[in-house]
Each structure stands twice: as structure tokens, then as C-alpha cells.
Amino acid sequence: MDLVVRTARFPEIGETIIGESFATNPGGKGANQAAAAGKLGGKPRFLAKVGADAFGRELLHSLGVCGVDTGSVIVDPTLVSGVAVITVDSEGRNTIVVSPGANGHLYADEVEGEIEEVGPEILLAQLEVPLEAVEAAAAKLPADKLFILNPAPARDLPDSLLQRVDYLTPNETETEFLTGIRPVTDEDCLAAADKLFAKGVRNVVITLGEHGCFLATPQFGQRFPTLEVRPVDTTAAGDAFNGALAFFLSEGRDIDNAILLANVVGALSTQKTGAQSSMPTMREVREAASE
């Protein structure tokens, strides 16, 4: 759950100030990505852990409204739901402290059991749960099923995990963290992707904000421009892109087409405030894509 306070300025350490508005917004990278796929008409099943508290209930409700199957979400009454405490100043800058709560206690055996039972066609994972949980899910996934890893928030990843990744989807800062290369030009993107290929990743999709994204396979690299929009709130644009990519690939579309449409979903998500509430429907995507 995102707890967002708007304030004219940030407090100094030890200082108390009076802020402005306060809002709770259902969030979390994985939840947002599942919501994006659900809003588009997919059938995502979400695996995470929440507490038996008010935030947990609200998070599950929000996902249900977005069309997400929450049957794999574990509710643990001994834990509290994860929160992000966010302050936004008058210039739109933010500070964020994430307390993972229950998600910090998602265990390998729980994940393995769910993957076995659900038998997903595509697994889309992020790094807001313990790495062991992501590794366990990837290891249980049959070899012919697609694994998309959104390496966010950035952290060091073992080659054993990267070798199982079909599509790695870092944004600019995550790309720089993982490769030491800031992806500005197409050549930068290719050089960064080469470093990731050397670690065993099969394909790389670098998201580049308003510049769209760059797809690199061992055979070729190509930039895909996105829609030109005037963003209102870019929160969760990357989540919109990732959820959409998984959804469009699950429809059997080829990667070029899936990326083209995922860019549209990412761009449209910047047109509304919030995270899950800003994800577009398929009708909105069709309208925007045909303009």
C-alpha cells in the first residue's frame, strides 16, 4: 500500500512540519503489473503475501477490481502488509521508504507449491520479494514456459537466475546498475545487452521512458518509439509496460508486436494519476494505437 503525503518541502532530520493532502493508493510493483495485465483482459494470477489487516484487504479488493485472480496470495495474520511511505514535494520530487512487511516473508517452498499447482504459461517476476522466492519460482517453471524478469528494484543477481531469463526488462537506472552502462544511444543499449547476454540472459528489453524501449536479442537490436504524450504522473509506467508485455505475449503475439503495444500501455498509464487506477483498458489501447 502506498501512503502518500504531499508537502511543500521535505522535513529536515528531527524536524516536524505540517504537510498537505494524504492518500492511500494500492501499489507494489508485482501488484501493479498484474493489474495492468488484468485491465487489458488477461487472466493473471498473482502470488505475494499480505497481512490479515485493512491494507491487505484493500489490496486484494483493488486487484480483484482490475481482473486479477488473487487465489495465490497468501494471507498471514502474524504479519503486516507491505507499505511504501512516500512524500512528494511541490516540485513533484519524492522520497520513498518501502517496508516489505509480509512480502519479505515469501518463502521458496510456498512459491514452488503455487507454481506447480497453477502451471503458468508465463512467469513475470520483480524483486520486491526475497530473491530466494524469485529463484524458486524460476527453477520450478518448466523449460518451455516463458520467464520475464523485471529487475526492479535493482540488486545484484546471480548468473544462475539470469540464465533462466527469457526477457530481462530493466529501465535506464537498472540497466546502469546491472551493466555499468547508462543507455542513452542505441550503441549503449547494445553494449549493455551484450554484458547481460554474457551472463546468460536470452533477450533484453530496456525501457527508456519517453524514448520508448530497446529490444536486444543475440541476433539484432532495435529501438521502438512510444506514443508522444504529456505525462500527468509517470508512477508505475514501467509496471504498465511489464504487465502489458506479459499479457500480449500470452496472447501469442510476436515480440515486436507485443513491445509496440506495451509501449502504448506504458504511455497511456502516464495520463492518469495513481498506479493501478492508471492502467488502460484494451479499448483505450486500440483507440490510441490507431490514432
Ligand code: ADP
Ligand atoms: P520506469 O517507470 O520503470 O522507470 P520507464 O520510465 O522506462 O520505466 O517507462 C516504461 C515505459 O512506459 C516506456 O518504455 C514507455 O513505453 C512508457 N513511458 C514512460 N514514460 C513515458 C513518457 N513520458 N511518454 C511516453 N511513454 C512513456
